[in-house]
Amino acid sequence: MNLLNKSYFKNALLLLAIALATLIVITPPVLAATSPHWGYGGAENPTQWGKLSDDFLQCELGRDQSPIDIKKAVEDSPAKIKFDYKPTPLIVVNNGHTIQVNYSQGSTITINDEKYSLLQFHFHTPSEHNINSKASAMELHLVHRNEAGQLAVIGVMLNEGNLNPLIADIWKQIPDIGQTNTVSDRLINVTNLLPKNKAYFSYSGSLTTPPCSEGVSWNIFVEPITVSKEQIEAFSRIYQVDARPLQPINGRTVQLHR
Ligand SMILES: [Zn+2]
Numbered sequence: 001m002n003l004l005n006k007s008y009f010k011n012a013l014l015l016l017a018i019a020l021a022t023l024i025v026i027t028p029p030v031l032a033a034t035s036p037h038w039g040y041g042g043a044e045n046p047t048q049w050g051k052l053s054d055d056f057l058q059c060e061l062g063r064d065q066s067p068i069d070i071k072k073a074v075e076d077s078p079a080k081i082k083f084d085y086k087p088t089p090l091i092v093v094n095n096g097h098t099i100q101v102n103y104s105q106g107s108t109i110t111i112n113d114e115k116y117s118l119l120q121f122h123f124h125t126p127s128e129h130n131i132n133s134k135a136s137a138m139e140l141h142l143v144h145r146n147e148a149g150q151l152a153v154i155g156v157m158l159n160e161g162n163l164n165p166l167i168a169d170i171w172k173q174i175p176d177i178g179q180t181n182t183v184s185d186r187l188i189n190v191t192n193l194l195p196k197n198k199a200y201f202s203y204s205g206s207l208t209t210p211p212c213s214e215g216v217s218w219n220i221f222v223e224p225i226t227v228s229k230e231q232i233e234a235f236s237r238i239y240q241v242d243a244r245p246l247q248p249i250n251g252r253t254v255q256l257h258r
Pocket residue numbers: 122123124141208
């Protein structure tokens with residue numbers, strides 16, 4: 001009886017040690033504090049987003065979701081986005097889903113007399129939107145908000161080609177996951193990431209990440225910019241895929257402004 005008790009105690013201790021070790025190994029890094037967790041692969045992949053939280057229901061039930069395959073665009077009023085982007089200190093965030101650059105207050109765009117402030121820009125690979133069923137190597141999103149809280153996103157396709165100097169600067173400053181790197185002595189201007197030709201497609205869609213909220217004004221340049229093969233590979237080493245699959249258009253119209 002005594003022997004049995006001893007071995008039972010030993011086994012219990014061993015089990016406890018294993019349980020503790022497992023807990024330490026599988027507990028994700030601090031950034032997972034923002035719950036619920038979502039991702040691009042495994043059990044939290046985009047097809048599951050709507051099931052991960054009641055807050056994410058739009059991802060599954062929404063009818064005006066993004067991204068989409070942009071085709072059969074209808075020619076509309078001429079291009080008239082007014083860009084007023086100012087230099088900002090370089091602040092690079094590695095948020096566990098993408099590389100994001102936060103923008104200081106005071107940079108705006110005006111679409112149809114409505115002014116939106118630039119909050120941040122970030123990258124996806126491969127591109128989330130397709131143009132005529134063709135994806136690009138990467139896609140840049142510039143996220144803006146107006147006073148009423150409505151979002152407008154400018155999308156820029158990134159194709160493989162010449163190196164982009166501003167992206168080279170950003171890539172050099174990428175911190176570890178969950179970290180922010182503030183390079184206050186380095187000013188950047190995101191104007192340098194816009195194509196020369198300002199023609200663009202527009203449609204009404206959603207955030208392409210949870211909670212997939214709708215009512216987002218999407219404005220995607222027809223002309224791509226280029227990044228080098230090495231720049232694409234450098235991003236892919238951190239985020240191999242961070243793009244939501246195409247969503248059904250459900251009768252929406254895409255306008256072309258040029
Ligand atoms: Zn995005």
